Amino acid sequence: MDGVNNSGVSEFLLLGISESPEQQRVQFWMFLSMYLVTVVGNVLIILAISFDPRLHAPMYFFLANLSFTDLFFVTNTIPKMLVSLQSQNKAISYAGCLTQLYFLVSLVALDNLILATMAYDRYVAICRPLHYTTAMSPGLCILLLALCWALSALYGLTHTLLMTRVTFCGSRKIHYIFCEMYVLLRLACSSTQVNHTVLIATGCFIFLTPLGFMIMSYVRIVRAILRIPSATGKYKAFSTCASHLAVVSLFYGTLGMVYLQPLQTYSMKDSVATVMYAVVTPMMNPFIYSLRNKDMHGALGRLFLGKAFQRLT
DSSP: OOSSOTTOOOEEEEOOSOOOHHHHHHHHHHHHHHHHHHHHHHHHHHHHHHHOGGGOSHHHHHHHHHHHHHHHHHHHHHHHHHHHHHSSOOEEEHHHHHHHHHHHHHHHHHHHHHHHHHHHHHHHHHHOGGGHHHHTOHHHHHHHHHHHHHHHHHHHHHHHHHHTTOOBOSOOEEOSSSOOHHHHHHHBOSOOHHHHHHHHHHHIIIIIHHHHHHHHHHHHHHHHHHTOSSHHHHHHHHHHHHHHHHHHHHHHHHHHHHHSSOGGGOOTTHHHHHHIIIIIHHHHHHHHHHHSOHHHHHHHHHHHHTHHHHHHO
16 A cells, blocks of 8 residues: 555545634543543453353354454544644544555444344344254354454455545545545545445445344344243343344444435534444443343453452352
8 A cells, every 4th residue: 555646645634523722622532531431341341251251152252352343443543533633733644544444444344244243143042042052153153253354354455445546636634533435535536436336336235234134133033032921031032132232223323324325415514423433332332232231240240359249249
């Protein structure tokens, strides 16, 4: 990846959501706080799952990887954004911008694919409980995760390489918090038709196909839950899916606000929606998954208090 593209642009300027110094100071402390909460929350999830044998199950294996993805995602964007907000140097190199774009696109796709895999895990656990141990064997879980990583890496690489074909001229100012694909395409002065076509085709495969799979899985899960005779059994079965449903709704809701629109209508108001999926969603995921999960509560208690927590329980 060259440091200069074919139009001679060597860097971009990340101006953020607002150029007002007062607002930028507020944004700096807000994003710093959210970043620290996100890092601490996701690291605790990973540690609790890693060190507690009770959580060495497929559902928590995928949850730990989702937390790692969210941790990687915010670290790819927020530290550079904080530097830009705090200092007078708003520049990001051309290569640095494309690198940020690659990880941004790849990790969003990876988040989506892991959520689909978790939906499959819940489907097997509720609809085929007698086959769960064999259907979700450790080998298959690792294979599914490797497939998620491979597809997301290929997805990110495809769009990053296509972006290297785009010519940039005129303004180098990015009125945004990071190098986002739609923003870069709007700065282009060459044809971006190929980028749009590939974006639609690959987006349908990477995002809409897993979404359709998740919808089908939950239709069958709901049918299975409704056949459970006792109210207690229904509640227990649904409670294992509630956190996943909440995260999927938050993920697709915020993502749809940004990308389910033509490029020409993309405006500054969409930066707020981008903050939602790029910052708020990774921050909320640990809280959603641990809020009503007794196993996670116990694992976090044992992580902090060790044997003292075991005596209390």
